[in-house]
Each structure stands twice: as structure tokens, then as C-alpha cells.
Amino acid sequence: MQNGFSEELDRLIRARYTLLYVVTWEEDRAMRILMRVAEGQRKPLYEWSITNGLRCVHGAGSQGSSSRTREALQMLNEVLQKDGPAIYVLKDFHTYLEAPEMIRQVRDLGGALGPTKKTVVFLSPVLKLPRELEKDITILDLPLPSYDELNQLLEESIGPPSSARKFQVRLKPQERDALVKAAQGLTLKEAENAFAQAIVRDSVLDAQDIPAVVSEKRQVIRKSGLLEYYEVGADLADVGGMDILKDWLRKRVRAFSDEARKYGLPQPRGILLMGVQGCGKSLVAKTIARQWQLPLLRMDMSMIFQGYIGSSEQNMRNATKTAESLAPVVLWIDEIEKAFSGVEGSGSSDAGTTARVVGTFLTWVQEKTAPVFVVATANEVRELPPELLRKGRLDEIFFVDLPRSRERAEIFAIHLRKVRREPMKYDLHELIKASSGFSGAEIEQAIIAGLHESFFDNRELETRDILKAIHDTVPLSRTMRERIEELRAWARDRARPVTSNSQSSSEKGADE
Numbered sequence: 390m391q392n393g394f395s396e397e398l399d400r401l402i403r404a405r406y407t408l409l410y411v412v413t414w415e416e417d418r419a420m421r422i423l424m425r426v427a428e429g430q431r432k433p434l435y436e437w438s439i440t441n442g443l444r445c446v447h448g449a450g451s452q453g454s455s456s457r458t459r460e461a462l463q464m465l466n467e468v469l470q471k472d473g474p475a476i477y478v479l480k481d482f483h484t485y486l487e488a489p490e491m492i493r494q495v496r497d498l499g500g501a502l503g504p505t506k507k508t509v510v511f512l513s514p515v516l517k518l519p520r521e522l523e524k525d526i527t528i529l530d531l532p533l534p535s536y537d538e539l540n541q542l543l544e545e546s547i548g549p550p551s552s553a554r555k556f557q558v559r560l561k562p563q564e565r566d567a568l569v570k571a572a573q574g575l576t577l578k579e580a581e582n583a584f585a586q587a588i589v590r591d592s593v594l595d596a597q598d599i600p601a602v603v604s605e606k607r608q609v610i611r612k613s614g615l616l617e618y619y620e621v622g623a624d625l626a627d628v629g630g631m632d633i634l635k636d637w638l639r640k641r642v643r644a645f646s647d648e649a650r651k652y653g654l655p656q657p658r659g660i661l662l663m664g665v666q667g668c669g670k671s672l673v674a675k676t677i678a679r680q681w682q683l684p685l686l687r688m689d690m691s692m693i694f695q696g697y698i699g700s701s702e703q704n705m706r707n708a709t710k711t712a713e714s715l716a717p718v719v720l721w722i723d724e725i726e727k728a729f730s731g732v733e734g735s736g737s738s739d740a741g742t743t744a745r746v747v748g749t750f751l752t753w754v755q756e757k758t759a760p761v762f763v764v765a766t767a768n769e770v771r772e773l774p775p776e777l778l779r780k781g782r783l784d785e786i787f788f789v790d791l792p793r794s795r796e797r798a799e800i801f802a803i804h805l806r807k808v809r810r811e812p813m814k815y816d817l818h819e820l821i822k823a824s825s826g827f828s829g830a831e832i833e834q835a836i837i838a839g840l841h842e843s844f845f846d847n848r849e850l851e852t853r854d855i856l857k858a859i860h861d862t863v864p865l866s867r868t869m870r871e872r873i874e875e876l877r878a879w880a881r882d883r884a885r886p887v888t889s890n891s892q893s894s895s896e897k898g899a900d901e
Contacts, residue, residue: 393532394422394529394531394532395422395425395426397529398411398422398423398426398529399426399429399430401527401529402426402430402476402508403430405503405506405508406508406527407498407499407500407502407503407507407508407509408495408498408499408502408508408509408511408522408525408526408527409508409509409510409511409526409527409528409529410510410511410513410516410518410526410527410528410529411510411511411512411513411529411530411531412513412514412515412516412528412529412530412531413512413514413530413531414514414576415531415576415577415578416480416512416514417578418531418534418576418577419512419531420436420446420478420512422531423476423478423510424446424447426476427447427448427476428447428448430474430476431448432448432474432475432476432506433445433447433448433473433475433476434446434447434448434475434476434478435475435476435477435478436477436478436479436480437458437464437477437478437479437480437482438480438481439459439461439481440459441457442457442458442459442464443457443458443464443467443468443477461482461485461491462490462491462494464479465494465495465498466494468498468502468507468509469498469501469502471507473505473506474505474506474507475507475508476507476508476510477507477508477509477510478510478512479509479510479511479512480512480513481512481513482511482512482513483511483513483515483516483517483518484517486517486518486519486522487519492519492521492522495522495525495526496521496522496525499525499526511526515703516528516703530710533573533574533575533576533714534573534575534576534577534580536569536570536573538577539569539572539573539575539577539580540569542577542580542581542584543565543568543569543572543584546581546584546585546588547594555592556588556589556592556593556594557592557593557594558593558594558595559593559594559595559596560594560595560596561596564595564596564599567596567599568596568598568599568602571599571602571603571606572584572602572605573714573715574606574609574711574714574715574716575605575606575609579605579608579609580602580605582605583601583602583605584602586601586605587601587602603684606618606684606715609711609715610686610711610715613707613708613711614689614692615688615689615692615693615704615707615708615711616686616687616688616689616708616711616712616720617686617687617689618684618685618686619675619678619685619686619687619721621675621676621678621679621685622679623672623675623676623679624676624679624680625638625673625676625679625680627672627676627803628669628672628673628676628803629669629792629796629797629798629799629800629802629803629829630792630793630795630796630799630800630887630888631669631673631789631796631887631888632887632888632889633787633885633886633887633888633889634673634787634887634888637785638677638680638681639680641657641681642680642681644656644657645657645681645683645717645760645762656758656760657762657784658754658757658762658763658782658783658784659720659754659762659763659764659765659783659784660763660764660765660783660784660785660786660787661725661765661766661767661777661778661783661785661786661787662674662764662765662766662767662787662789662887663766663767663768663770663773663786663787663788663789663876663880663884664768664787664788664789664790664876664880664887665768665789665790665791665828665865665866665873665876666768666828666830666865667828667829667830667831667865668789668790668791668792668828668829668830669789669829669830670766670789671721671723671766672829673764673789674719674721674723674764674766675721677719677762677764678718678719681719681762683717683718683719683762684715684718684719685718685719685721686712686715686718686719686720686721687720687721687722687723688708688712688720688721688722690722690725690727690728691728692704693705693708693728693746694728694742694743694746701742701745701746702742702745702746702749705746705749705750705753706749706753709750709753709757709761712759712761713757713759713761716759716760716761717759717760717761717762718760718761718762719761719762719764720761720762720763720764721764721765721766722763722764722765722766723766724766724767724768725765725766725767725773725777726767726768726769726770726772726773727772729743729747729750729772729773729774729777747774747776747777751774751776751777751782754782754783755781755782763783765777765783769876770876770879770880771879778883785885786883786884786885787884787885787886787887788876788877788880788884788885788886788887789887790877790886790887790888791826791827791828791866791873792827792828792829792832792888793888794821794822794825796888797820797821797824797827797832798817798821800829800832800833801815801817801820801821801824801832801836802817804832804833804836805836808836808837808840808850810850815851815852815855816852819852819856820852820855820856820859823856823859823860824859826864826866826867827859827862827864827866828864828865828866831862831864831865834858834862835855835858835859835862836855836858838854838855838858838861838862839851839854839855839857839858840854842854842857842858
């Protein structure tokens with residue numbers, strides 16, 4: 390990936406692109422690449438920062454071009470007046486691009502530098518570009534280190550075997566491969582710190598250190614503020630019913646493997662789980678990661694839509710880029726309709742921000758090549774953009790309805806075991822019959838309410854305690870009957886049910 394970036398950068402500079410903007414946190418790594426490009430083109434390389442001013446860092450020869458110019462506007466004038474082709478790297482210059490006089494000067498500079506074979510490269514960890522400069526500046530993202538770069542870094546961190554080495558290396562080839570893969574998604578500095586921490590922990594580098602490297606990824610996610618790393622305790626056995634969805638997921642356990650690629654299978658894109666509230670959509674999203682043994686990331690949409698104009702789109706790009714850097718992962722977006730509602734009126738309400746963010750997300754879902762499996766949940770389908778529902782964006786749209794009697798039996802058993810009670814000691818037939826129209830969440834709360842009753846009376850939980858809680862509850866299926874019926878009618882020919890239709894006559898009676 391670094392070679393591709395270097396080649397593109399070299400090509401743009403040779404083609405006399407005068408203003409480039411490189412987005413990266415890895416300033417030192419970017420400077421090394423720029424130095425190689427400058428050397429290949431036999432051009433001097435200068436860098437400017439507010440602390441060191443403008444100075445030559447490579448190959449200026451007799452041009453004597455170092456200066457202590459710290460004032461940004463004066464520095465740009467100096468760049469324009471210098472003789473000969475050169476590459477100028479301006480560090481953290483985005484903070485100056487808000488001033489009207491600076492915007493004007495940069496635009497003038499871009500037009501004047503073409504014949505001089507000079508290139509200005511803005512180097513910054515954040516993309517902050519005024520609209521006036523969008524057509525003048527070309528943006529490049531420095532990709533995170535590749536597997537080969539991280540492998541080389543690990544080799545350098547370990548060093549050659551010698552008596553002077555103060556730690557032991559006990560890595561089999563497959564364990565070394567796993568350690569390097571665990572570091573993918575980190576910058577070189579972060580990976581170097583993770584390897585060093587693993588070494589100094591017990592002076593032994595072995596398979597036990599892989600989780601320590603993975604924990605460094607959690608730090609990356611926490612610092613981004615856009616994604617959340619979820620520790621998943623539940624698995625598919627904790628989900629009642631949904632036999633069709635469970636079968637669909639089981640058949641894709643190996644879908645991200647090299648074996649699947651060789652077989653000709655494309656990588657799964659994702660699914661949309663839509664349906665009645667409280668019926669387990671979010672729980673399923675969490676358990677997929679456990680079933681497939683992948684990390685689970687949750688995208689916080691409230692953090693995407695914030696800041697100045699243009700930042701929401703950049704936040705979405707940063708979030709998806711972070712997810713891709715940590716792939717293979719499961720990316721969970723809960724209640725996606727709340728974030729993507731109002732797309733059609735976005736132009737008048739928020740200057741088109743929502744529409745652009747949705748467009749950025751949908752394009753990424755369609756075009757992504759990294760193994761990121763998207764699990765989106767929604768309660769209200771009418772607020773979803775039609776583009777998301779189009780075939781090809783996601784692999785499947787599943788409809789999660791209220792649990793039927795057989796599923797409610799499983800849900801009662803699951804939640805009774807969670808509170809350390811044996812399901813066979815309770816009259817499940819009566820509980821199933823009484824809970825017709827209840828969601829999984831409502832069944833769980835009925836058991837908890839029953840526990841409060843029995844705990845208050847200083848006795849063991851009984852069936853009558855749960856039945857009383859059920860009778861005292863007005864289920865969502867009753868208070869929102871019309872909306873649920875509309876949802877069912879929409880999903881009948883547009884979504885796939887998570888549960889098979891096979892049900893005995895006695896079970897059907899329990900649901901009436």
C-alpha cells in the first residue's frame with residue numbers, strides 16, 4: 390500500500406500538481422516517503438512548522454534556503470520567490486486556512502507555482518479544507534502500514550539472535566503471523582509501542598502477547614471517538630428462535646477466510662435487521678461477532694454529525710477507514726433510521742449534510758473491499774433511504790417479528806437460566822399462553838418483575854409471580870398495533886423472515 394501511495398505522490402508532483410494535502414497521523418513516515426520522492430526527482434525538500442520555521446531537510450545544495458520564517462503569510466511569499474524546482478512540506482497548516490487573506494494567498498500561490506516546478510504539500514492529521522480551496526488542492530490519504538511493513542518492524546524490534554538480547558522470542562511461524570495481523574490497523578509508532586510493551590511485560594515474546602497487541606487497537610478506537618469496541622459475552626445460543634437467520638449466519642462462519650476466496654465466494658457485505666422493538670435485533674448484532682470470532686465495533690452516529698461544515702462527511706470517512714484498518718470486523722449500526730432520516734429535506738434543513746453523509750456511507754458499503762461486515766438495525770422502515778434497501782448494498786434484509794409460542798418457550802428458558810432458575814420447574818405452557826404478543830425484552834422484564842415479588846416475600850420465584858407481571862404489562866404489540874401491522878405488511882414481500890413458518894395448531898392457538 391505504501392508503494393502505491395509513493396507512486397501516486399511521485400506521479401502528481403511530476404505532473405506539476407502544485408498543491409497537495411496529505412492526511413496522516415504518521416508525520417515521520419510521510420516525511421521519509423517525501424524524501425525518497427524528492428531524491429528520485431532530484432529536487433530539494435523543505436519543511437515548515439510554526440516551531441522551526443522554513444528549513445531545508447534534503448538536497449538543497451548551494452541554494453542556501455534555510456530561514457527561520459515562522460509567520461505563515463511571509464513564508465508563502467518566500468516560497469513563491471525562491472528559485473528552482475522544490476517540494477515544500479507545510480506541517481499542521483490547516484489551522485491557518487480559515488483566514489480570508491490566507492485562503493486568497495494559497496489560491497494565488499497554486500496558480501503561480503505551475504511553471505516553476507514547485508509543489509506545496511500540506512501535511513496534517515486532520516482534513517480541514519475551506520470550500521474556496523476544494524478545486525485547487527488534491528487530497529491524499531497515507532494508508533496505514535501494510536502487513537509487510539509491520540512484519541519488517543517486528544523483525545527490527547526483535548533484532549538478530551545474540552547473547553546481548555535481553556529477552557526471549559518463542560514464536561512459531563503461525564503465531565508470528567497472528568501477531569503481525571493483530572497489529573494491522575495501527576500506525577508504525579503504535580505498533581512499535583505495542584511490540585515493546587509485549588516484550589518488556591515478561592521479557593518473553595510469544596503467543597501470549599497477541600491480546601496485548603489487540604488491546605492497543607481498543608485504544609485507537611477509543612481515541613477516534615467515532616467507534617466503540619464492544620466486548621461480547623452472549624452468543625447465538627442466547628437468542629431465542631430465529632432459526633432461518635441462525636442458519637444463514639452459521640453457513641457464513643468461514644466466509645472471510647482465504648479458503649472462501651479461493652473457492653470463488655465474495656466477502657459478505659452485511660445485513661439489515663428491521664422489525665418490532667425489543668425482539669432481539671441488537672442482541673443478534675452483538676452475537677454475530679461472537680459466532681464468527683471477530684471484533685465488534687459500534688458506530689456512534691451522534692458523533693458523526695458534529696462540528697463545522699464538511700466535518701460530518703470526514704467523520705464518516707474516518708470511521709469507515711478505521712473499521713477497514715481493523716478488519717476483519719463486524720460493524721454494528723444501531724437504529725440506523727434515526728441517523729439517516731430526513732435525507733430528502735436535508736438540503737433546506739442542514740445544508741445537505743445528512744444527504745452527503747448517507748451518500749458517503751452507501752458508496753462505501755457498495756465499494757468496500759475490506760472484510761467489514763455491516764449489521765444495521767432499524768425499527769421504522771419508512772425513515773430509511775430507499776438506496777439502503779436496494780439489492781447489492783447489503784446481502785439480506787431480515788424482518789424480526791414478535792416471537793411465536795415456540796420461540797417464547799426458548800426465550801423464557803434462556804432468561805430463567807440467566808437468573809439461575811431451572812426452566813422445567815415452571816409452567817412454561819401457561820407462561821407461553823399468557824405472553825402472546827410479548828417481545829423478548831418484555832418477557833425478560835416480566836421475569837425480573839416476578840423476581841422482585843418473590844424476593845420481597847422472602848421466598849423462591851414461582852410461576853404465579855411471572856404470570857402476575859405479564860398480566861400487569863401492556864405489551865407494545867397492543868399499544869402500537871397499527872404501526873406493527875403496517876411494518877408487517879411492508880416486510881411481507883420485501884424482507885426475509887428470521888423464523889420459519891412451521892408451527893403446530895396448538896402453537897398457533899397460543900398466539901391468538
